Amino acid sequence: MAMLRLTGTPLIACALCVALALPVQAQSTGRYEAPGLTRSSGTPTSGGDYGLPSLTQSDSQAISGEEARLGRAWLRQFRARAPEWQDAIAQDYVESLVARLLPHSGLGNAHPIVTLVESRLLNAFAVPGGVIGVNAGLFAFAEQEAELASVIAHELGHLSQRHYARGQARTEQTQIPAMAAMLAGMLIAAGGGGDAGIAAAMGSQAAFFQDQLRYSRRFEQEADRVGLQAMADAGYEPDAMVEMFRAMQRMMSLQGGTPPEFLLTHPMTESRISDTEARASQIAVATPRDGDLEYQLVRARALQAIHSRDPRQASTRLAQDEAPAPARRYLAALIDADAGRTDRALRELDALSRMLPDLAMVPATATQVAFEAGRLDNAIARSRRQLRLMPDYVPASRLFGEALLQRDPDEAYRVLRDLAERRPEDPQVFTLLAEAAGRSGREAWGHLARAEQLQLTGRIDRAIRQLEVAKEVARQQDDRAAAIEIERRREAFLGYREALEEFQ
Known part of the structure; x- marks a missing residue:
């Protein structure tokens, strides 16, 4: 499994980052009120207005x-x-x-x-x-x-x-x-x-x-x-x-x-x-949630990533915290996969999938294990099967597109293009889309996808230069649709650069 490359010293400080928010224009009279913010007498601070910004009016926006x-x-x-x-x-x-x-x-x-x-x-x-x-x-x-x-x-x-x-x-x-x-x-x-x-x-x-x-x-x-x-x-x-x-x-x-x-x-x-x-x-809970097994599985992924050099520490931590048995089994499968014991990992994940049919991450993890072990056809088959049942599960779509790159770049491009439309702020999706476009003969679109990945990761000058390459390729190939989209995105990129320059 792909691991984190964690650096730095072990955790010694506990901190939750203060939220920044920018000044807003004059607010309307209706306000979203923090529950219970009253004077000791139990009355609002000023006629029902606690001095909190409006977030409930139809003509206002929570985020400008x-x-x-x-x-x-x-x-x-x-x-x-x-x-x-x-x-x-x-x-x-x-x-x-x-x-x-x-x-x-x-x-x-x-x-x-x-x-x-x-x-x-x-x-x-x-x-x-x-x-x-x-x-x-x-x-x-x-x-x-x-x-x-x-x-x-x-x-x-x-x-x-x-x-x-x-x-x-x-x-x-x-x-x-x-x-x-x-x-x-x-x-x-x-x-x-x-x-x-x-x-x-x-x-x-x-x-x-x-x-x-x-x-x-x-x-x-x-x-x-x-x-x-x-x-x-x-x-x-x-x-x-x-x-x-x-x-x-x-x-x-x-x-x-x-x-x-x-x-x-x-x-x-x-x-x-x-x-x-x-x-x-x-405070009464409206409708209590049933368990947190999904969280426990994600926590297992995080612990394995944090303790990648000594996965036994991750297992020990889950055991000490009395994590549910499925979470411990899931972690064991991740460790097996990372150690190259692919068949054993897949057997365990498939068993967990049958036990937990509503948890999409389990079959997706099995697909990831198969893909990273080089079993592309198996990964593609697993992805197709899961997406028939769970068509909106993003990790499955991403794995499907990534596996298809090696077998059917044209279909990979269609899958990843649709995913990029759903996730326009995801740089990893655009990295894959650029590769799929290049392999499927869509050169101008590949350069455009690469430019998107660059601007999403803060390298705006390189992104604009990449757009110029895309523009020239589109001209040479007489790809008018690509040329129109490239020009549209160029205007947006210039705006991004202006915003980024404010942080210099």
Whole structure:
């Protein structure tokens, strides 16, 4: 199995990244209110208006066009420098989890982009434009799905309440330096810099947050309350957020009681934990979710990736945490596959597929094992069979297209082109599409797909040069459809470059 190349020291700091949000235009009177934000008397702070931005009016947007523009520019810069966890199955899982929480977080109309970071550090972050990042290390720390959901729900709470915009209104800081500081810090943290990375992320904001700690604490309270309600509405027990807080507290105790600098912006106080615990006890779960086995399988993937040099540590961790037997069997199959014991791995995965027919990731994992072992025909057959039953499962489509590259490039191109239309922000899909286009004789389209992959990973100048190559090839081959699309995308690329230059 493809492994993570994790770098840096073991996790020594617990940090959840503060959500950035950009200033917005004047809000309408209807507002999305963080649950329970009242004065001690139980009345709203100002006639039902808690000073929170509107996210429910039909004429307003949870994420503005400007936020999306800058957020995606930020992500491209991040991708250009940070190690990415390229795991389509884990990616699909996190995207599904985010989609489950979004409607209950005041961000129902948003179209977020999830990026997975190849790092054992415990971290998750959200930035303007709906960019949500999750480190592989977060899966190792969170023993249950609800605990992971609590982290993401909290971050979505920061976004929905536009906390950075509200804090920024009290300063003279501009948007771009703050986002650039966050980019620098996240890159350092992703590379194993730990607390130093978090400190750098805050940069010039540190003094502001120290001076405005009361507001920072209020923001945390608001994000907690929005997150708690979102969890319950999505079917998760809100007590899981309290459990995560307690676990963070224990981790800080192991570090001598000194929190990392980053927690200046996420103050972890006993009163905050008590407040969250009290509110969690008052919130009823709408429709409880049945188990979290899917999460446990993804967690097994993360642990195997983190402990790729000594997979026994991953097995020991699942056993210590009393993970369900299917998760331990799934991990054993992953380890077998990585060790070259392909037949044994496939037998176990096929048995699990029969036991768990509704978990799409299990047969997809078997397809991945067959593909990586060079059994292309078997991988193609498995993909076809799964896609007949689960046509919308993205990892299966991606594996199908990748396997077809070696057997039928023309069909691979059609499969991957359709996938690229569904996932226009996925650089790995465009990497495969470029190869399929080249192998199937669609040279101009291949150069265009390569240009898309380059711009999605922050290499915009190279992407524009690649477009020029595509344009010339389209002219030589008299491919008018390609020429029209290339020109259309060139205008977009120039806009991307302008946004990226703001971070230089």
